[in-house]
Amino acid sequence: MQGFSDFNKTLQPSIREFRMSFYLLNRNRLQRISLIVIVLLVLVAVFAPFIAPYPGHAISDTNPDDKLQPPSTRYWFGTDELGRDMLSRVIYGTRISLQTALIAVGMALLIGVPLGAIAGGLGGVMDEIIMRITDVFLSFPPLLLAIAISAFMGPNLRNAMLAIIISWWPWYTRIIRGQAVSIRERQFVRAARAIGTPKMTIIFKHILPNTFAPVIVQASMDIGGVILTIAALSFLGLGAQPPTPEWGLLISTSRTYFLNAWWYSTFPGIAIFITVLVFNLIGDGMREVLDPKTRKF
Amino acid sequence: MKRFILRRLLLGIIVMLGVAFITFFLTRVIPSDPAAKWVGPRATVEQIAKARIDLGLDQPLHVQFFKYMGDLLQGNLGNSLRSRRPIVLELKENLPATIELVLISTIAAVFIGIPLGVISANRKGQWIDHLSRLFSVGVVSLPTFWVGLILQLLFFRTLHIFPLGGQLSTEIKLTMEIPKITGFLMFDSLVTGNFRILMDALWHTVLPGITIGLYPVGLVARMTRSALLEILYEDYITAARSYGLTERIVLWSYALKNSIGSTSTVVALSIGYTLVNTFLTESIFSWPGIGSYIASAVIGLDYPAIMGVTIFSAFSYVILNLVADIIIALDPRVRA
Numbered sequence: 001m002q003g004f005s006d007f008n009k010t011l012q013p014s015i016r017e018f019r020m021s022f023y024l025l026n027r028n029r030l031q032r033i034s035l036i037v038i039v040l041l042v043l044v045a046v047f048a049p050f051i052a053p054y055p056g057h058a059i060s061d062t063n064p065d066d067k068l069q070p071p072s073t074r075y076w077f078g079t080d081e082l083g084r085d086m087l088s089r090v091i092y093g094t095r096i097s098l099q100t101a102l103i104a105v106g107m108a109l110l111i112g113v114p115l116g117a118i119a120g121g122l123g124g125v126m127d128e129i130i131m132r133i134t135d136v137f138l139s140f141p142p143l144l145l146a147i148a149i150s151a152f153m154g155p156n157l158r159n160a161m162l163a164i165i166i167s168w169w170p171w172y173t174r175i176i177r178g179q180a181v182s183i184r185e186r187q188f189v190r191a192a193r194a195i196g197t198p199k200m201t202i203i204f205k206h207i208l209p210n211t212f213a214p215v216i217v218q219a220s221m222d223i224g225g226v227i228l229t230i231a232a233l234s235f236l237g238l239g240a241q242p243p244t245p246e247w248g249l250l251i252s253t254s255r256t257y258f259l260n261a262w263w264y265s266t267f268p269g270i271a272i273f274i275t276v277l278v279f280n281l282i283g284d285g286m287r288e289v290l291d292p293k294t295r296k297f
Numbered sequence: 298m299k300r301f302i303l304r305r306l307l308l309g310i311i312v313m314l315g316v317a318f319i320t321f322f323l324t325r326v327i328p329s330d331p332a333a334k335w336v337g338p339r340a341t342v343e344q345i346a347k348a349r350i351d352l353g354l355d356q357p358l359h360v361q362f363f364k365y366m367g368d369l370l371q372g373n374l375g376n377s378l379r380s381r382r383p384i385v386l387e388l389k390e391n392l393p394a395t396i397e398l399v400l401i402s403t404i405a406a407v408f409i410g411i412p413l414g415v416i417s418a419n420r421k422g423q424w425i426d427h428l429s430r431l432f433s434v435g436v437v438s439l440p441t442f443w444v445g446l447i448l449q450l451l452f453f454r455t456l457h458i459f460p461l462g463g464q465l466s467t468e469i470k471l472t473m474e475i476p477k478i479t480g481f482l483m484f485d486s487l488v489t490g491n492f493r494i495l496m497d498a499l500w501h502t503v504l505p506g507i508t509i510g511l512y513p514v515g516l517v518a519r520m521t522r523s524a525l526l527e528i529l530y531e532d533y534i535t536a537a538r539s540y541g542l543t544e545r546i547v548l549w550s551y552a553l554k555n556s557i558g559s560t561s562t563v564v565a566l567s568i569g570y571t572l573v574n575t576f577l578t579e580s581i582f583s584w585p586g587i588g589s590y591i592a593s594a595v596i597g598l599d600y601p602a603i604m605g606v607t608i609f610s611a612f613s614y615v616i617l618n619l620v621a622d623i624i625i626a627l628d629p630r631v632r633a
Contacts, residue, residue, distance in 0.1 A: 136315030141569035141614045148607040269443035276438040
């Protein structure tokens with residue numbers, strides 16, 4: 001029990017800090033709405049089989065009698081060329097997009113953050129090597145490296161995700177490194193060094209926990225960015241493959257029919273737009289709340 | 298100044314070497330049989346064997362890499378699998394149409410995005426600021442390819458104002474001689490005084506131009522606003538105001554000048570985004586540029602062509618960033 005209460009005590013300031021940030025974030029109307037929408041999206045993704053009116057239409061079932069029907073009370077978002085309910089497919093698409101985006105951003109963080117901390121915390125040759133490698137990765141225009149990688153690894157959703165992870169981690173390395181460099185010479189780190197704390201312990205226990213704020217902001221915006229990228233790769237034929245109801249792929253297949261079936265491309269696009277928008281808005285809000293310069297009580 | 302540029306150039310070369318290394322790794326090391334991948338799924342056994350020798354795959358990796366670099370330096374990107382023609386040649390033919398689009402969107406980013414950001418920063422918290430922020434965060438959240446389709450639905454299918462795609466009307470293509478001097482359609486028709494072609498070309502550029510331009514306008518507006526907001530609280534701005542300078546001079550000349558660093562970086566970044574967005578939109582508008590080229594290469598599994606576009610775009614992006622950094626170096630504070 002002793003250990004637990006100690007743990008609790010050390011955590012308390014950060015819990016208080018978190019609640020304060022949450023309060024500030026929640027105070028802004030636009031950000032409150034965004035938070036609510038994100039919660040709703042997560043619920044839709046988790047409970048997709050129960051919400052979708054025709055869960056079978058999400059993957060395998062076809063319904064040739066009702067193909068390319070405009071929106072109606074029966075099919076709110078209309079149907080596609082195989083008569084599948086677009087609403088059900090868009091709902092299942094939420095699942096795919098959120099899941100892949102979370103995994104991709106999570107993995108990129110897992111690679112990028114420790115590397116950035118090591119580069120910034122150690123300095124010297126190691127710093128130079130790691131940062132020049134990130135320079136090379138960041139010198140590809142956004143999306144381009146992901147296109148090349150997924151083209152060469154073979155087009156499927158898993159490879160698209162890998163491609164995004166490979167092209168995304170350097171951003172986090174760069175941000176964390178910048179933070180770590182500025183913290184490296186602070187008093188508490190010097191104190192730790194003076195009493196002989198091992199280098200890696202200093203980096204991961206003393207420096208790293210203090211570098212998180214800007215990365216959290218970046219990561220939340222990147223969820224939107226990754227969703228856009230996955231959709232773009234699928235649109236080009238390099239991501240999800242039919243019959244997966246991935247949003248970008250839905251728009252891509254709609255191209256053959258959309259001039260006479262406006263609903264086919266419209267709804268998946270709106271789904272992408274709203275999802276990316278709310279993550280961007282939350283990211284913006286977090287930046288204002290977490291940055292001491294713009295933080296207002 | 299000279300030393301800074303020299304150092305930056307050296308760094309640029311190192312980065313380009315790195316880019317070449319990554320593309321080498323991607324094409325020659327990752328695939329289980331690079332030769333088979335390089336000649337495509339329909340190749341015969343003899344073709345694969347020949348490719349193995351052409352690519353130097355029978356030699357050690359470091360020899361392969363030197364050969365690869367040698368080819369790159371000579372501008373040899375291999376032949377397209379579909380047309381059997383040199384990729385460099387095909388890139389050259391497709392480049393002007395893409396550059397036209399990229400230029401239009403960059404001009405929009407600079408002449409709409411920057412003023413929008415300045416006004417927004419100046420009127421922070423007022424309705425015009427809210428509106429412009431909502432606009433800029435909105436357009437960077439839009440999937441570009443979807444915007445293209447929606448514009449086609451609206452302005453072609455429903456309102457019949459703009460054409461569906463292409464660079465020129467079929468009627469003009471059939472009845473008139475299209476001038477070919479530089480390959481830039483608008484420039485060529487302007488120089489030769491073919492105003493009908495010019496107007497037609499402009500008309501065809503509107504929808505793809507808007508589709509491609511929205512993102513950079515939003516991005517630049519957003520960045521300009523946040524860069525200016527930091528500057529507007531600085532003492533020298535207060536000083537300038539207290540001298541009685543008009544707000545217009547304070548804003549557009551004193552404050553904006555100091556944000557040139559972050560603005561030019563973001564313009565370079567937005568050109569990178571635009572280039573990649575052409576990959577997603579050109580095929581929608583049957584625009585005969587690099588974007589359509591890579592989109593059809595992806596569908597046709599034309600790996601040399603995909604790699605050619607990748608290398609070309611990455612190198613131009615590196616050079617672009619180099620230029621942006623040198624512009625930033627005009628700011629004496631950075632040089633120190």
